[in-house]
Amino acid sequence: MIRVLIADDQALVRAALKAMLVRRADLDVVGEAADGGQAVAMAADLCPDVIVMDVRMPGLTGVEATARILSDWPHRDRPRPRVLVLTTFDLDEYVHAALRAGAGGFMLKNSSPEQLAEAIRVVAAGDSMLAPSVTRRLIGTFAAVPSALLDPPERPRALAPLTRRELDVLVLVAKGLSNAQIAAELDLSETGVKSRVNRILTRLGLENRVQAAIFAYDSGLLRLPGG
Template identity: 70%
Template sequence: MTIRVLLADDQEMVRAALRVVIDRRDGLAVAGEAADGAEAVAEAARLRPDVVVMDVRMPGMTGVEATRRIMTGPWEGGARPRVLVLTTFDLDEYVYAALRAGASGFLLKNSPIDQLEHAIRVVAAGEAMLAPSVTRRLVTAFAAVPPAPEPRAPGRLDDLTGREREVLLLVARGLPNARIAELLGLSEANVKSRVNRILARLGLENRVQAAILAYEEGLPGLRDGAGPPG
């Protein structure tokens, strides 16, 4: 099955280059283009692509707001597209906002072509493109925040089972289902089912949001590096 991609970037040359790269890859095809966030939202609803490759810094409506509207706004029938964020700077604060808005991952614009192809396929399959560099910065950012004073109010993770917490820990460390299954002695299908159940219980769109929430809630094993090796 061909993965249909919508390109959203305010630079025509960037869109043209991405189109050439994507259309040359087996199983990938560019379904359309958008020059700003508002157009990206409209074209996503009209074309129903599998993946939106979204720039974050665009005039008018930003890629962050466009991502939020695509992922949480009104949607009639069919699955919502996955959003893969493109950025020039990996420290861009917009990246984190886009991930919170529901993006399934991010990629730098100067990434190798093969990495772009891989990211599109991973996101289309429902996985997250949570690069190790992002994970490290999440650790650094949340480790700098003092722990909540005791007694702590019940958190959103309190209803998870022990096994679900183990799975969430590894998701937050950026590991794919196959690696999580290997570390925990589970089948890959079982891990996928558990991840979906975790997302449903927490009311989240994807694994990236689950990772961010795990850091915010201070899931044991993230700040101190404990837990199964990754």
């Protein structure tokens, strides 16, 4: 069972999210916070697995609350919660700020119930999840400037440590697929996909799936639409 804390300043939104999530047998809403300050306090008190965090809230913003929860976690014997940022705005400044604060995912409020439930599961499992439109814009931002990860002559060589199967996985990570979707696409187990993603990150010296997606485009493994 994945324990979820909802943080949003609009009561109607909190009620709608709760009604949608409790229909899933593997999701349990353990609390609702009306602002960033409450989110920080309730996270420490309830120790949820995932916090669905709105960006724009009175007092502490969702980004500020995320940073405080993850940097000042008071429980040494309990893992820090994962944070899934949920907003109506797919602006780059929010994406970058949320990722810098340590959020594990960024979804739009107009996502379908199935997409949101899957994002919570993915983030709870320790993976990253970005809304497809956010992923495209984030990758486009990095692709528009010289790479901070690779110099041009090193790009093809940088992929050399990866096996053919790991390259297949990297392509699908860059396309925004979850581990479950990649497993179905490549006829692998989710455990097998997760281990391959971890090896990809280690071998390429990357921190997370977002960096892996940027790397795939920047190295020429994929091309941006229209590129």
